[in-house]
Amino acid sequence: MTPVHSPAIPCEPLTQAHLVWRDGRPYAPEYQDAYFGSDDPGAEAFEVFIQANELPRRFAAGGRVAIGETGFGTGLNVLLTLQQWRQHAPPGAFLSILSLEAHPLSLDDLREVHRHLDLDDADSQALCAQYPPPISGLHRIVFPGARAILTLGLGDAAPLLAQIRGGIDAWFLDGFAPRSNPGLWNTAVFRQIARLSHPGATFGTYTAAGQVRRDLEAVGFAVKRAPGHGQKRERLQGCYRGTVPDAHKRPRVAVIGAGVAGLASAFALHNRGCEVGVFDPAGAGGGASGNPAAVLLPNPHPKDTELNHLALAGMRSTRALLGEITVQTGIDPVLAEGVSFHGVSAHGRKRVQRLLRAGREHTGALFEPEGGPDSGPEPRLYYPGGCGLNLARLCTALAQSLPPVETRLITGLRLTDEGLILEAEPAESNADPLPWDHVIVATAASGLHTLCPELEQVSTVSGQMTRVRAPLPDWGGQVATGQGYCIPLGPGEAWIGATYRRTQMPDPADAAPDTTPRAEDDQLNLEHLSWIPGLGDPAQVETLERWAGTRAVVRDRLPLAGASLRDPRRRIWLNVAHGSRGLLYAPLAAELLADRLLGLPEPLLDSTSGRLDPQRPLS
Template identity: 35%
Template sequence: MPSNVLPPAMETAELIWRDGVPESTKFGDVYFSRDDGLAETRYVFIERNHLPERFHSLGAYGHFVIAETGFGTGLNFLATWSEWLKQRPSEGDHAILHFISVERYPLSRADLRKALESWPELAPMAQELILHYPPLINGTHRLVLAGGRVRLTLYLGDVLDAWDDLEFQADAWFLDGFAPSLNPDMWLETAIGMVRTHSKPGTTLATFTSVGRVRRALAAEGFAMAKVAGFGRKREMLIGKLPVTENAPPQAHSPQSVAIIGAGIAGATLARNLAERGVPVILVDEAPEPGSGASGNAQGALYAKLGVDYNDQTELAATALAFSQRFYQRWETEFWHPTGLLQLASTEQEQDRQRRFLSRNRYPDDVLSQVTAGEASELAGIPIHREALWFPQSGWLQPAMACNTLIDHPAISAMFDFRVASIRRERGQWVLHGPNNQQITAATLIIAAGHRTASIAPRAQGTELRLKPIRGQVTQLRSESTQLPQVVICGTKYLNPPYNGYAITGATFDLHDNTPFPTLESHRENLEQLAQLLPSVNISGPADASELQGRVAFRCTTHDYQPAAGACPAKDEDCANGAYLLTGFGSKGLTWAPLMAEYLADRICGHPPCLNRRLSRRVDAERLYRKPLTDR
């Protein structure tokens, strides 16, 4: 990476265009054939991997995994997506195509659009890919396309890092971009060894090249290799297959039924994710309606505070923010309001932090950019007296409406006013006992109950969960008595744009206060800190804070302030066999929920996970379990 490109930004591909075909100035190679790139892709990768018949014969709830060594213009991916829909045209089909690809020098969105204009027959898919194209920052990006029937995992970085970091077993390989003349023997042997690691009996591969040392290296890893006729003027190419053994493990199937305890944003997002994969879900909550706890505020900001250093924690937050922005797009006319968001540094400490952040990082402008006080004022529509960070793709949601909308799916059955009294494992099923002798039975159990998770989650005797509730009170401001912004503003407090005559500000962070109702003290704290952050708001509402309206909720936070999504530890029979946690989102639940739900649904269904190994370890639920200090 050039010295002038700071992390996490990626160095984009530098192209020259000849007759509508892009060429890499760095490698001196075209991205697709000048004769007919789409026909070449179909011949080399789709037909030589026998994908049409393999796609067609896959079960209704199966999944197929393709791995590719270079994403380029995305042509191979779009051609495969097109073939997938051709072989599986039914909207009611729940099989999923997972396409995993790596790109060290990604195309800009503008170059991607220009490159794909050459293929009008792929236009609908190309438009959807461009709409969801991730910000060009280092790491793993999951794109959910075609209503969830196609999932692209795009790793931006080095191919060896990708294969070392990602978890998957490929059914087929597209070995694209394998240029032996540009790579030393050691690189080639390492890369091919990793291809074998991510393969299983029956995995096939195809590659443009017919170079002998590539064929020999693949054969040494156990692939049965053959040369076949190449496409067009290319005389030969290579194909291969790992022999099938009698003891090959069967493909994992989705669970028969899932019970989710908790109908806040975490439970609702996971329920929707699983339902769209064809998994029947029973959603349980003790409240009379969804989004009654920490997800019940009238407004909530979609926001992440990114770390000064781009470490695993920052990567996870940035990935979650970008994924959530893509996830909520389809509900823009309902509960999602992408107004943009300004992050202000209102204290000397925060100003110093922001300076260090900007000196050590470079994010693409579609993630964030620094703006002057004048630019911030223009964006906000009210005077701003300091520089800020501008997040153009962020905004705010109506959380309770989001929960209601997300669970509106025929595969989701909701049971409210159901307080779980006990959870037992009986004859291979989870049984939830509730009021009036009611019972709910399911093969898989997820606890997404917010601050109640610790009291009801299954765990081995003598252990406790490192979770804590943190009280948060918000205050409602009237539009006619305040000067409100047209974007979300975050700092020591956050302030949303007005909606239906009101805007929400807050929230307090009361670690040792269990008061369940709004207090005058908390209202005053919200208003005083907001006035310091934004003097131009000109709060001229009720002189007596007792006239203000507000709401109290209890966030659920982990000991390390990172989310938890994963299986309960299998150290005790009561904790094993299909019990999971989805919790610890703190005040960033709207940001964490979509990515954590995608990740946990991947795990539950046995699909390639959307998080790499480093980030998977960071959210592992087992870290929350420990014995009390008195027992250690």
């Protein structure tokens, strides 16, 4: 479903809904309408939206189901849908919900309504725990254990829908009454709904307004009247023209690379019901993703709203993946919670001051001006969503949820009409029983730049971490960054780093780049972090361990995530060149590729995902 290109939507704060209670019902004064039209809102939502779209039957059939909703409101429809999903969907099925809201409730109001409706279950708790700040754009929420996601779009419906890719199987046309909310019930919105609808997509709505019926018919829906709920006489339901597509196909997808990008890609596809195979001669986390101490840290910009969209979406995606994988495997990779950025250099001070002047609300609500360790008078930003973690441990946890990684070295890729054939070493291992429907290239630092033309733009950088024992301050277990970063491991111990040294792309004949640790890089790490009490005097610092790795990067330091030019049939995909920001962008890019490959609603607006396009100009 190709989006209609329109100007980028600013990453701006939104006006939240003002909730009042009238006669025991939540009411929106701005729209002069109640959130519910019945004394039994659960029964009304079930009849008008869930039954009208025959969701229990469709859920029981399995496969992938995508639901779109205009008017998230209190989240009632989403939570009731999840209840039906958990009750009826078989193993291996996947649910994607897209819901739009121009004026979101505050988190406190949302929780109050859920308590009032007796909806304080695990899905409500997951929704509230991941509820986004009132910032325009798309925000993804994961429901652990359900194989279900919610993409919550905040802002006006028409411009948001115009920037969304993905197909919808069933619509909840909710929202306040057409007479009081014309911005949601108009031809511009209905045209976008039709563009996103799969053939045979159904809809249900409480309204029976004649203009709504005529507008839906004009964009291709067959509309019929149905008895209204309770005292309401009529409502509308119907379906989009065409034959319903098969949502039960299980594409075979090969992922080349078992670092965080490859494993996150395989994990996202596996969750969506695909058959996946992962290939890496070094095994899971055997390359740069074997880092024992990495930092999840956003990179907001005082003026670049699209970059702020990416940073916020990346932080949320990685944190959701960490939560989900910990629940599934019991492995918790997090070493330290919270990251404080200190302006210890002239450049760092200017960066902090510019972001503070722009305001957290205009830069993705990613930082707090206060909080975190206090080490001196320099300006600081505190990122409560940031963390330090053992990246190798995250890779181990992801690999446990997938088929075993195959340690064959992939040396080539052959395109045929039947599918994609991997060429591997040793030669006797080349024979796969079936060709692959798709291939995701998720490594570029081991001679694989011959696979896709876009990889010729990739260079490499090396980085080294140093584990030390020193008289470090007690900063409450939080990560300190400025020049370099310091991840505490306990009293008197920390990982510090990391160096950033440009290197040559490995020769295709080499199995792996040289990652021999250097004593001089230990010294560089100490010099960069001499501003931290306890690290300024090398005589007081004992080196305990070293780790070094090589990462791929392109000129603008954003990853390449999208279809490769090599195959016009869009069967080869890239999730590469994350550089030092693999934790920030790799899980998000994995979700983007999985959804695009399967035609599901994507986690980024089209203008924002364009920043990751492998065909973007890099000069």
